[in-house]
Amino acid sequence: MEKVMLIDVSKCTACRACQIACKQWNQLPAELTRQRGTHQNPPDLTWSTYNLIRFTEIPTKDGGVRWLFRRDACLHCTDAGCKRACPVPGCIFRTEEGAVVIDQNLCIGCKMCVNACPFEVPRINPETNKAYKCHLCWNRISQGLIPACAKACAMGTITFGNKDVMIARAHARAKALGGDATVYGDKYVDGTHVIYVLPEKVRMYERMVANPSIPISLILWKDVLKPLSVLAIGATLVGTFFHYVIKGPKRPEEGGNDHG
């Protein structure tokens, strides 16, 4: 049964319990970082930080600052660019709940998923040379549990449930918030399995992609040039065969034989 994680950003207090719960459940090491004058730590998603609270500061007209918080992680696309790009069968797969999972046992570190993701989510651990990202706690949700981040969220920002229920709830919440509030995710890449309720416009949030879609380069690569390359090789095989049959080989006029 397809599930959806709903992130109601308007309720987030940036306590980062989800970030910690993710590390704990997945047994991911902490990273040494430097203070950069922001609570956003680490600065970006990494191979060992699948789940990151982003802090965006927006100056207000009265000289103050508005603080926007957003939980950033894999959105679990239905039409997942990473899965399309991966050269190893079964390495990136989708569960019946809708989670997109990288199997590190099969990963060869080619980084094609890194470059195919419209959200730039997958990250490489340089030591193991394998790609990592949020897997929607597929090892929990397949057992009827909710993802670790949702479990840890005390504010009710992260909730998890059946797809249609969550999408309806998201739209009801956006409507109730009014103003610029929108639902993000249910309409892109055939629907993501993590959707947001955003009180502000999409572009206000750091690293939020306005109109995510499968990169054109990926379509050109996998759906156009790849079949065309097979066609070109096939056409030249057939072409040279019929050249021999129709036109025949070019033989020396004198003193030659077939084998030189």
Added chain:
Amino acid sequence: MAKPKNLIQASTAFERVVHWVLGGSCLFLFLTGFGLMFHSLSFISRVFPAVPLFSDLYPGGYSTMKLLHNLDGIVFGIAFLFALVAWGKDTLFFDEDDKKWFRVLGGYLWEVEKVPEAGKFNAGQKAFFMVLFLFWFVMLATGIFMWFPIFPPTLIRWLYPLHVLGVLVLGAFLVIHFYLGTYGNPGTFQVMGHGYVTKGWVKKHRPKWLRDVEASRRSI
């Protein structure tokens, strides 16, 4: 090898070795590249064992296949530099006869009274070598940054379609190259085999070159 009676040496050993290192590395790149490009060809990956001492990173199968594809890319990249030394001076230009050659496409497609005379290489072979030169660069440049993506994903993702464009062009190239080097032009294979061909073959395919060699204006 000792000079066979009535045969003419058409290539140096250097040329033949360069050709087969280049061709061999190219074929292996195709084999492993197709293994990486098509899930349906995953059986190719199964022949590659774990890399001794590095079995953590390369436990065999796809991981080893990708590593060998990358390393072989270096071999191919360097081999082509030698190819430039071997054939660059005879291929990277067109003369008047070459222009005439293109007008009749060397007599390969329709009946032509007299095919314009070629030197060591005809205009078609020269064009092929230039295309190979171009796509050698494309494959090497895209391949290196696919291997080590030091630029942002928005840039790197465009390397993949370019790399596959190279597969398209070089794949078609290879098939035509096989054909013209074997069945399409009987006697030609030995230019890259033991290196000796008949005088009839040389008169047919390299008349200008033959005159130059006979007049000692060039060796091979």
